[in-house]
Amino acid sequence: xxxxxxxxxxxxxxxxxxxxxxxxxxxxxxxxxxxxxxxxxxxxxxxxxxxxxxxxxxxxxxxxxxxxxxxxxxxxxxxxxxxxxxxxxxxxxxxxxxxxxxxxxxxxxxxxxxxxxxxxxxxxxxxxxxxxxxxxxxxxxxxxxxxxxxxxxxxxxxxxxxxxxxxxxxxxxxxxxxxxxxxxxxxxxxxxxxxxxxxxxxxxxxxxxxxxxxxxxxxxxxxxxxxxxxxxxxxxxxxxxxxxxxxxxxxxxxxxxxxxxxxxxxxxxxxxxxxxxxxxxxx
Amino acid sequence: xxxxxxxxxxxxxxxxxxxxxxxxxxxxxxxxxxxxxxxxxxxxxxxxxxxxxxxxxxxxxxxxxxxxxxxxxxxxxxxxxxxxxxxxxxxxxxxxxxxxxxxxxxxxxxxxxxxxxxxxxxxxxxxxxxxxxxxxxxxxxxxxxxxxxxxxxxxxxxxxxxxxxxxxxxxxxxxxxxxxxxxxxxxxxxxxxxxxxxxxxxxxxxxxxxxxxxxxxxxxxxxxxxxxxxxxxxxxxxxxxxxxxxxxxxxxxxxxxxxxxxxxxxxxxxxxxxxxxxxxxxxxxxxxxxxxxxxxxxxxxxxxxxxxxxxxxxxxxxxxxxxxxxxxxxxxxxxxxxxxxxxxxxxxxxxxxxxxxxxxxxxxxxxxxxxxxxxxxxxxxxxxxxxxxxxxxxxxxxxxxxxxxxxxxxxxxxxxxxxxxxxxxxxxxxxxxxxxxxxxxxxxxxxxxxxxxxxxxxxxxxxxxxxxxxxxxxxxxxxxxxxxxxxxxxxxxxxxxxxxxxxxxxxxxxxxxxxxxxxxxxxxxxxxxxxxxxxxxxxxxxxxxxxxxxxxxxxxxxxxxxxxxx
Numbered sequence: 001x002x003x004x005x006x007x008x009x010x011x012x013x014x015x016x017x018x019x020x021x022x023x024x025x026x027x028x029x030x031x032x033x034x035x036x037x038x039x040x041x042x043x044x045x046x047x048x049x050x051x052x053x054x055x056x057x058x059x060x061x062x063x064x065x066x067x068x069x070x071x072x073x074x075x076x077x078x079x080x081x082x083x084x085x086x087x088x089x090x091x092x093x094x095x096x097x098x099x100x101x102x103x104x105x106x107x108x109x110x111x112x113x114x115x116x117x118x119x120x121x122x123x124x125x126x127x128x129x130x131x132x133x134x135x136x137x138x139x140x141x142x143x144x145x146x147x148x149x150x151x152x153x154x155x156x157x158x159x160x161x162x163x164x165x166x167x168x169x170x171x172x173x174x175x176x177x178x179x180x181x182x183x184x185x186x187x188x189x190x191x192x193x194x195x196x197x198x199x200x201x202x203x204x205x206x207x208x209x210x211x212x213x214x215x216x217x218x219x220x221x222x223x224x225x226x227x228x229x230x231x232x233x234x235x236x237x238x239x240x241x242x243x244x245x246x247x248x249x250x251x252x253x254x255x256x257x258x259x260x261x262x263x264x265x266x267x268x269x270x271x272x273x274x275x276x277x278x279x280x281x282x283x
Numbered sequence: 284x285x286x287x288x289x290x291x292x293x294x295x296x297x298x299x300x301x302x303x304x305x306x307x308x309x310x311x312x313x314x315x316x317x318x319x320x321x322x323x324x325x326x327x328x329x330x331x332x333x334x335x336x337x338x339x340x341x342x343x344x345x346x347x348x349x350x351x352x353x354x355x356x357x358x359x360x361x362x363x364x365x366x367x368x369x370x371x372x373x374x375x376x377x378x379x380x381x382x383x384x385x386x387x388x389x390x391x392x393x394x395x396x397x398x399x400x401x402x403x404x405x406x407x408x409x410x411x412x413x414x415x416x417x418x419x420x421x422x423x424x425x426x427x428x429x430x431x432x433x434x435x436x437x438x439x440x441x442x443x444x445x446x447x448x449x450x451x452x453x454x455x456x457x458x459x460x461x462x463x464x465x466x467x468x469x470x471x472x473x474x475x476x477x478x479x480x481x482x483x484x485x486x487x488x489x490x491x492x493x494x495x496x497x498x499x500x501x502x503x504x505x506x507x508x509x510x511x512x513x514x515x516x517x518x519x520x521x522x523x524x525x526x527x528x529x530x531x532x533x534x535x536x537x538x539x540x541x542x543x544x545x546x547x548x549x550x551x552x553x554x555x556x557x558x559x560x561x562x563x564x565x566x567x568x569x570x571x572x573x574x575x576x577x578x579x580x581x582x583x584x585x586x587x588x589x590x591x592x593x594x595x596x597x598x599x600x601x602x603x604x605x606x607x608x609x610x611x612x613x614x615x616x617x618x619x620x621x622x623x624x625x626x627x628x629x630x631x632x633x634x635x636x637x638x639x640x641x642x643x644x645x646x647x648x649x650x651x652x653x654x655x656x657x658x659x660x661x662x663x664x665x666x667x668x669x670x671x672x673x674x675x676x677x678x679x680x681x682x683x684x685x686x687x688x689x690x691x692x693x694x695x696x697x698x699x700x701x702x703x704x705x706x707x708x709x710x711x712x713x714x715x716x717x718x719x720x721x722x723x724x725x726x727x728x729x730x731x732x733x734x735x736x737x738x739x740x741x742x743x744x745x746x747x748x749x750x751x752x753x754x755x756x757x758x759x760x761x762x763x764x765x766x767x768x769x770x771x772x773x774x775x776x777x778x779x780x781x782x783x784x785x786x787x788x789x790x791x792x793x794x795x796x797x798x799x800x801x802x803x804x805x806x807x808x809x810x811x812x813x814x815x816x817x818x819x820x821x822x823x824x825x826x827x828x829x830x831x832x833x834x835x836x837x838x839x840x841x842x843x844x845x846x847x848x849x
Contacts, residue, residue, distance in 0.1 A: 171673055173675055173677075175666075179666040
C-alpha cells in the first residue's frame with residue numbers, strides 16, 4: 001500500500017494533482033479560519049463608487065462580486081459545497097449505476113430487461129426537468145441537491161457498466177468460475193467488479209466537473225443550493241452576465257473548477273494504472 | 284525456380300527493434316529470403332518467432348509506437364521499398380502486395396456488405412472504377428464462392444468462416460497483386476474448410492500468376508503448399524531450402540521439432556488406446572467388477588435462445604438426442620466441425636447450459652440440481668477451455684487462480700492452499716515460484732498448464748477438455764497432450780476430449796464419437812472409427828487432414844516421388 005502510494009507520487013503530474021486536491025480539501029475544511037471576510041458579508045467599500053465590483057487588489061485578493069462580497073472568501077466557502085456535491089452526489093451516482101448495470105448485465109433475462117428499460121426511460125427523460133421536479137417536491141437543501149444529482153446522473157454509468165458486464169459475463173473465465181462451483185456473490189464480487197473498476201474510476205473523476213456544473217444550473221434555477229450559501233457553480237452563474245466588465249468573477253471560479261476536476265482525473269488515471277495487473281511486467 | 288531471372292521479392296537483413304521501457308530490444312534479426320515469381324514460400328515457426336512481424340514489415344503495417352525497423356532492404360521487382368515514404372508506399376498495398384489475415388471473422392467490417400468492401404478495395408486509388416460491381420463479382424467468382432451475385436449484398440455474419448476467408452482472399456487479389464502474403468489463413472478454420480482454402484490458394488497462384496508468402500506454424504500446411512520453406516526461431520531464419528530437402532533432411536532442432544509435432548493421422552493404427560508414456564504400471568487393465576461410469580449421457584438435448592419478453596422465439600436445437608458413456612480412466616474423443624454442437628455438449632454435461640435428458644457424473648444425475656446440490660458434483664468434474672488466456676481472470680495471479688477452486692469449496696487454510704498450489708504447479712511442470720505472476724506473463728502453453736492445474740485442484744474424476752489444445756502451436760500442443768496423457772495415467776482421469784482435429788483425437792482417445800449438426804453420426808472404439816469409418820462425414824473429416832507431402836498436379840516443382848511425413 002505504502003509502496004503503491006510511493007509509485008504514484010513518482011509521477012510528477014500525479015504528485016501535483018494530489019497536492020491540488022489536498023489544498024482544496026484543506027481550504028474547504030478550514031474555510032472559516034482562512035477566509036479574510038465572512039462569505040455573505042457585503043462591506044460598504046465592497047463596490048466602486050458607481051456600484052461596479054472591485055477588481056483584485058491588496059484588500060480583496062480576487063476582487064469582489066456584484067454585491068460587493070469578497071470573492072476569495074466565497075470561493076473558500078464554496079469549496080465545501082462543491083466538494084460535497086462532487087464527491088458525494090457523484091459517488092452515489094456511480095454506485096447506483098454500478099449496482100444497476102452489474103445486476104442487469106449479469107442476470108440478464110427478465111431482471112436485466114426490466115432494469116435496463118427503466119434506465120432507458122430515465123435516460124430519455126429530460127434530466128433537468130426531473131431534477132427541478134424532485135427539488136421542488138423536496139425542500140431544497142444541500143443534501144437534497146446531492147440526492148437529485150445522484151438520481152439524474154446514474155443512468156449513463158448504468159448503461160456503460162451494463163454493456164461491460166454483459167461482455168465480461170460471456171468471457172470464458174466466468175464460465176470457468178461457474179464450472180468450479182463458484183456462487184454469484186463470488187463471481188460478481190471477485191471477478192466482475194474488479195474489471196469494472198477502471199470504468200468506475202473514470203466516471204467517478206470525470207463526473208466531478210459535470211456534477212459541480214449541474215449543481216450550478218440547479219442553483220441558478222432556484223432549486224439548488226440556496227443563496228447566500230456560495231458554491232463554485234453558483235458564483236459563476238450569478239456573475240456570468242458581468243463577464244465583460246468583471247471577467248475575474250467568472251475566470252477565478254472557472255479556473256478552480258477546472259484545476260480540481262483535472263487533478264481528480266489525473267489521480268484517477270494513476271489509480272487505474274496502479275490497480276491494473278496487466279501493467280505489471282509489460283515489455 | 285529457374286535461377287536466371289531475378290527474384291520478385293528479395294528481403295535482406297531485415298531487422299526490427301521493439302521499444303520497451305528497458306530500451307530497444309531486437310525482435311527480428313537479419314531476415315534474408317527471396318520469393319520467386321509464382322513461387323510459394325512458407326515461413327514456418329512457433330508463435331513469437333517473428334513470422335507475422337516479417338509479414339507486417341513487408342506490408343509496412345507495423346505499429347510505429349512500439350516497433351521500429353532498424354535496417355535491411357526489401358526489393359520488390361527490383362524496386363527498393365525500405366526507403367519509401369508512407370505516401371509513396373501506400374499505392375503499392377493491394378496493387379503490388381496484398382495480405383490475408385488469420386481471423387476472417389474480425390478482418391471484415393461487420394457493418395458493410397461484402398460487395399461494398401470488395402468494391403472499396405477495387406476502387407481504392409481511383410483507377411478504373413467504372414464497373415467495380417462487375418469486377419467484384421468476378422473476384423468472388425475467382426475464389427469459387429457459390430452464388431457470387433447474391434453474396435455481394437450480404438453482410439459478413441451471413442457467411443461461414445470459410446466463405447469469409449474466401450472473401451478476404453478475393454479482396455486481396457482484386458487488384459492482381461504480384462505478392463500475396465497469407466498470415467495463418469487457415470488456422471481459425473475447420474479442417475475440411477482448411478483443405479478447400481489451401482486448394483483454392485494453389486489454384487489462384489496458377490490462375491493469377493501470384494507469388495505467395497504463406498505464414499504458418501503447421502508443417503502439414505507447409506507440406507501441402509510450399510515450394511520452399513524458411514524456418515524461423517526467435518527472430519531469425521534458422522533453416523531455409525526447398526521443401527523436400529528440409530522435410531527429408533532437417534538440419535536444425537527447431538525444424539525437427541516442428542516436423543515431429545505434426546500430428547500424424549494413422550500413427551496409432553492397430554492399437555486400441557493412446558500410447559502409454561511410462562512403464563506399464565501394475566494397475567489391472569480390466570477390473571473384475573463393472574465400475575460406475577465416469578459419465579453417462581442419455582438423450583441429451585440443448586436449445587439456445589428460449590424466447591422472452593424482449594427477445595425473439597426459440598431457435599433450432601444445438602444438440603439433439605445425444606447418447607454416450609465414458610468409463611473411468613478412459614478418453615472419449617468428441618469430434619466435429621464448428622457448430623456441430625460438441626462444445627455445447629461439453630458444457631451441458633457440466634450443467635453450464637440448460638439441457639433436457641439424462642446426464643450422470645460418477646453416478647449422480649445432475650438434471651435439475653440446484654446450484655447447492657451441484658457443488659459436490661463440481662468437485663468430481665472439471666473443465667479445461669479452448670483459450671487459456673480467456674479462461675483465466677487477467678486480474679488474478681496464477682497462484683490465486685489455481686487456489687480458487689479450493690477457496691470456493693472451502694478446502695484447507697491459506698498455508699495449506701499455498702502448498703497445494705506449489706504441488707499442482709510442479710505436477711504440470713511449471714516452477715512453483717511462478718505462482719505470483721499474472722496470466723499475461725506466461726506463454727500460451729504455460730497458461731494452458733495453469734488451467735490444467737486449476738482443473739486438477741479438486742482431484743476430479745472427469746475432465747471435459749473443450750478444444751483445449753486448438754489455440755496452441757503444434758510443438759506446444761504436442762507437449763500439452765503428453766502432459767494430459769501422463770496425468771490420465773497417474774491419476775486415472777476420464778477425459779471427454781472435444782476437438783475438431785482428427786489427428787489429436789486419434790492420439791488421445793480410447794473411444795470416438797463424431798458429431799454433426801447436433802447429433803452423433805458415428806461412434807465406436809478409436810480403432811473402428813479411424814480404420815473403418817462407416818459414415819461418409821467421418822471419411823470426409825479424415826480425408827481433409829493435411830498429411831501428405833505429395834507432388835500433386837498443381838504443384839510446379841516437377842521432381843520427386845510420393846512422400847509422406849508419416
